[in-house]
Amino acid sequence: METSAPIIEKPVIAEIEKPPLLLSQLVFLRFKRHKMAVAGVIVLILMVLYSIGGTFFKSEAFSLVTDTSIRLNAPSSIHPFGTDAVGRDILARTIYGGQISLMIGMIAMILEVIVGVLIGALAGYYGGILDSLLMRFTEAMLNIPQIPLLLVLGKLLADKIQPIVLLGREFSGSVIVIIAVIGLTSWMGLARIVRANFLSLREQEFVTAARCTGTNNLSIIFDHILPNTMAPIIVSATLSVANAIISEAYVSFLGVGVMPPTATWGNMLNGAYNYIETAPWLWIFPGSLIVLTVLSINFIGDGLRDALDPRALTQAE
Amino acid sequence: MDALLEVKDLKVQFNTLEGVVHAVNGVSFVVEEGKTLGIVGESGCGKSVTVLSIMRLIAEPPGKIASGEIIFEGKDLIKLGKSSMQAIRGQKIAMVFQDPMTSLNPVLTIGKQISEALIVHKDINTSEAYNRTIGLLDLVGIPQAKDRYNDFPHQFSGGMRQRVMIAMALSCNPSVLIADEPTTALDVTIQAQIVELTKNLQSKVGMSVIWITHDLGVVAEIADRVIVMYAGYIVEEADVYNIFENPVHPYTLSLLRSLPRVDSHRYERLAIIPGTPPDCIHMPTGCPFMPRCSFVIEKCTLENPGLRNIADDHKTACWVDVKTGRPA
Amino acid sequence: MARYIIRRLLQAIPLLIIISITIFALLQNSGDPLATMGGKRVTRSEDRVRLARILGLDQPIYIQYVYWLVGNDWVKLDINQDGIFETTGQRKGVLRGDFGNSLVARGQSAMELIKERIPNTLVLMIPAEIIILTFSLLVGIFSALRQYSLTDQVITAGSFIGYSMPIFFVALASMYIFGVNFRKWGLPYLPTVGMFDPKIGKTFSQVAVHMVLPIISMSLVSISGYSRFVRSQMLEVISQDYIRTAYAKGLSERMVLFGHALKNAAIPFVTLVGIDIPFLLGGAVVTETIFGWPGMGRLFIDHLTRFDTPVVMGILMLISLAVVICQLLTDIVYGWLDPRIRYT
Numbered sequence: 001m002e003t004s005a006p007i008i009e010k011p012v013i014a015e016i017e018k019p020p021l022l023l024s025q026l027v028f029l030r031f032k033r034h035k036m037a038v039a040g041v042i043v044l045i046l047m048v049l050y051s052i053g054g055t056f057f058k059s060e061a062f063s064l065v066t067d068t069s070i071r072l073n074a075p076s077s078i079h080p081f082g083t084d085a086v087g088r089d090i091l092a093r094t095i096y097g098g099q100i101s102l103m104i105g106m107i108a109m110i111l112e113v114i115v116g117v118l119i120g121a122l123a124g125y126y127g128g129i130l131d132s133l134l135m136r137f138t139e140a141m142l143n144i145p146q147i148p149l150l151l152v153l154g155k156l157l158a159d160k161i162q163p164i165v166l167l168g169r170e171f172s173g174s175v176i177v178i179i180a181v182i183g184l185t186s187w188m189g190l191a192r193i194v195r196a197n198f199l200s201l202r203e204q205e206f207v208t209a210a211r212c213t214g215t216n217n218l219s220i221i222f223d224h225i226l227p228n229t230m231a232p233i234i235v236s237a238t239l240s241v242a243n244a245i246i247s248e249a250y251v252s253f254l255g256v257g258v259m260p261p262t263a264t265w266g267n268m269l270n271g272a273y274n275y276i277e278t279a280p281w282l283w284i285f286p287g288s289l290i291v292l293t294v295l296s297i298n299f300i301g302d303g304l305r306d307a308l309d310p311r312a313l314t315q316a317e
Numbered sequence: 318m319d320a321l322l323e324v325k326d327l328k329v330q331f332n333t334l335e336g337v338v339h340a341v342n343g344v345s346f347v348v349e350e351g352k353t354l355g356i357v358g359e360s361g362c363g364k365s366v367t368v369l370s371i372m373r374l375i376a377e378p379p380g381k382i383a384s385g386e387i388i389f390e391g392k393d394l395i396k397l398g399k400s401s402m403q404a405i406r407g408q409k410i411a412m413v414f415q416d417p418m419t420s421l422n423p424v425l426t427i428g429k430q431i432s433e434a435l436i437v438h439k440d441i442n443t444s445e446a447y448n449r450t451i452g453l454l455d456l457v458g459i460p461q462a463k464d465r466y467n468d469f470p471h472q473f474s475g476g477m478r479q480r481v482m483i484a485m486a487l488s489c490n491p492s493v494l495i496a497d498e499p500t501t502a503l504d505v506t507i508q509a510q511i512v513e514l515t516k517n518l519q520s521k522v523g524m525s526v527i528w529i530t531h532d533l534g535v536v537a538e539i540a541d542r543v544i545v546m547y548a549g550y551i552v553e554e555a556d557v558y559n560i561f562e563n564p565v566h567p568y569t570l571s572l573l574r575s576l577p578r579v580d581s582h583r584y585e586r587l588a589i590i591p592g593t594p595p596d597c598i599h600m601p602t603g604c605p606f607m608p609r610c611s612f613v614i615e616k617c618t619l620e621n622p623g624l625r626n627i628a629d630d631h632k633t634a635c636w637v638d639v640k641t642g643r644p645a
Numbered sequence: 646m647a648r649y650i651i652r653r654l655l656q657a658i659p660l661l662i663i664i665s666i667t668i669f670a671l672l673q674n675s676g677d678p679l680a681t682m683g684g685k686r687v688t689r690s691e692d693r694v695r696l697a698r699i700l701g702l703d704q705p706i707y708i709q710y711v712y713w714l715v716g717n718d719w720v721k722l723d724i725n726q727d728g729i730f731e732t733t734g735q736r737k738g739v740l741r742g743d744f745g746n747s748l749v750a751r752g753q754s755a756m757e758l759i760k761e762r763i764p765n766t767l768v769l770m771i772p773a774e775i776i777i778l779t780f781s782l783l784v785g786i787f788s789a790l791r792q793y794s795l796t797d798q799v800i801t802a803g804s805f806i807g808y809s810m811p812i813f814f815v816a817l818a819s820m821y822i823f824g825v826n827f828r829k830w831g832l833p834y835l836p837t838v839g840m841f842d843p844k845i846g847k848t849f850s851q852v853a854v855h856m857v858l859p860i861i862s863m864s865l866v867s868i869s870g871y872s873r874f875v876r877s878q879m880l881e882v883i884s885q886d887y888i889r890t891a892y893a894k895g896l897s898e899r900m901v902l903f904g905h906a907l908k909n910a911a912i913p914f915v916t917l918v919g920i921d922i923p924f925l926l927g928g929a930v931v932t933e934t935i936f937g938w939p940g941m942g943r944l945f946i947d948h949l950t951r952f953d954t955p956v957v958m959g960i961l962m963l964i965s966l967a968v969v970i971c972q973l974l975t976d977i978v979y980g981w982l983d984p985r986i987r988y989t
Contacts, residue, residue: 036805140663142920143968147927148945148961152671155949246811250931253813254946273817273935277825287814295809302805372893378793400897407895414893419886424908424983433904434894469984485894 030307037303040296047293051102054095062092064261072279082281085271094286097263100171101245102293104179104264108244111183113237116190121221123191124198135195142188147250153181155256172262182247190236197229231308235301242297249290265290321525322348322371322410322493327385329363329370332378336598340366342549343385345624348493353519353526355540355557357533357572361594363549364529368495372412373402389493408438411486415498417478421470428466431485438489453484457514476507480514487518494519495527500535512538533576537561545569548595548605551624555631565633567610604636612637614644649980657969664965665739669710672958713958714739744959749948755955758944759963765840766929766940769856773863774925778918780868785875786910790902792880800872807869812928816862816935823858838937859936863928867921874917878910885909912983919975923968 067087075082081090123134161173210224251257252266265286272283329341341363356364387394414420432446454462457480500508543560545553553566571590592609603618616636624632716738737743744755791797823835841851891901930942948956980986
């Protein structure tokens, strides 16, 4: 039966049921969808806990005790990871080595990001001669292979800095050297990305608008354009922590990085190949820790990249 | 006139993370030989998905042709195998896309891209394909065709690129040309040229055309018949004169009313259609246009009106007679 | 196209100059060459001064750079500091292939030492690069075409693990499994040290079998990384409009893939190869050290730890030159592949 009720004059507009999400909430939700990235976060947190929490179980002095009578012992109940070539406990060394390796990763990343963003932003924003100069320099740095360069710089500067005392513990000065060296040789990729983004963003109208209201250049760069290019910077920063840890490992492994007795996961592997038949625990434990840490950081970086990508894929998984 | 292509009750869906999107919900129409069918509707109403389904170019996950038939030359295209469909694409049914810059391969010459279809479908050698391509470039109005054969897409302007696309589509003399918003990305003067070109070619060659647009002005220029789509449904179907002179669906009415007119009052506000298109994942019961319609009666909220004849050769999907406001 | 090539060539020259200046500035005053050369004997101060003058270390730095670059056999030096410039220098300079004499290996010029080792490194690197390129493309394309399938997910997971491993971990692990444990378990095993077994001699099969583990170590990490890159590039290309147009013309999947998709996907891949070369060369240092391979990388680290600056600078300069040349080649290939670049 049809009813002939009078016409409804005003059309009914559907109500908005949920308020739109904040960008950060959206990113967080999209990140959570990546199971591997979430797993990466968990593993990374475990690593950090291992390195920090481990200090409650084994003191640093213990990690430094050398006793050649028990050198190259297989894993046992007293030394769960075995002992190294001069009789030090490997488990304890991985704890303290982890602290150094992770710290190097973080601080080198900060250095890289600062240098890379500065150079990329200035080159991209001002253009012209400054851009050409900075880019030639960046290209030159890129053309020198990183590992040999790291090795050279590491070797050159290793002895120059005195051991530093921080929080009651003594670190070899080479830690600072390695941080600086890694940071100063890894910024190039980020600089290029930031420059490319600045080149395109500075033509946008919001920049013209900012100039019209009298904003000075520095403010335009840091307050207006930079926030719009955070996504690749965040992803690059995350991945550069992994790269820094690996670079430190390479350099220390070859004996020109962080000097003993300060331990890092990398320098624990120095010379391990000489004992590969007799003492595989020398490289298995620190090596696996490196791989796990780097793997988890890579997963996190991948998850971030997908979560921050504005052109998110909406296909069914 | 004979029906060259017939679409029967086509339903197309997409599986997404947020749910199943019902993009096309039971669309039926006929394309007659030598005539132009215009498909009109706003973005997201399912017009592109419909024609892409005819060409079977919908990616199978996540998309799916859920049901329906597409009859062409006596066969159901939906049931056709891969190689049979490949023989039809480009050769019997050809397509021109919206954005000629991204629709042409930037690293291949346009000459190669046009002659490619010829070489694949017709059994001819490269020099014969070259000659025919030059002929096609002349036909679509690209000057100095021989010189431009070896040029790349980025060396052409937008209008020229679209002409190249048309040449590519026409290369094998298809019986149906599908044009999915071919002039939306071009400015008005170029748009007029492309429309003119298509009409000339159509009369010369005698092919049928399906022209998709959201621009009613273009529809008036080129179409013989028009279907109006909304939310994956056809809401009105008639020949082009009746659509403009005697529209019966509230949506069509609103579309026509929202066109700015030369003779309107200077300070008159432009009429808009309030609200937004429905969420195709959670389709409401009842008529999909109901939330934005000014002619709603109770039945509209309960049952979806199907496409029904209200006059000779004029269909609409509405419960209400818009002239009187009473049920039709 | 020719103009593009010439332009890139001209850009390479100042690049090389900047690189040489950077390398020189870093290293020339590093360490203590006098101590290195003097060895354990305490040198008298007059000897040190004389040595310094022979080595040209008393000159201002920019003069030292010039001598390093073009030699000093066209000037007369004042060796005994009597104000008379009588001795001709002996160096021909980098541009003529002379990096100076090794401070460590007495009597041998740096170039001699390097030349000895270059073929060994090339023997490792060229097959490795070919393997990397081939497999990255194959795995990446295969993965892209089978997106979301089980194979794709397994490959993706494997790639992640692969490129999270530092080269030495792969080297040590492969050494341990294939070298040590296989031998223990009585399986045919692979040698882990050196280029050939000294008892058998430097035969082709010896070298080939010794190459296996080092090449696996060098290529695994790169293949893991690049195959993912190829995969994402292919996926991006496949979703482009012009691929849809190609299908709309009635082309088969294979024609679309090879005729349309591949060329576009290859473009960024080619530039990536250019960036890989330095990485490969650097990785050679680690691999050669672990496997005792007598190549340039091991020469580098051996002489670096002993502060043999001429050799170190020479190797760095040569590697950078190789990198610049490879970049140039990849840029040319890039220009050939992507016509849009040629006209800018």
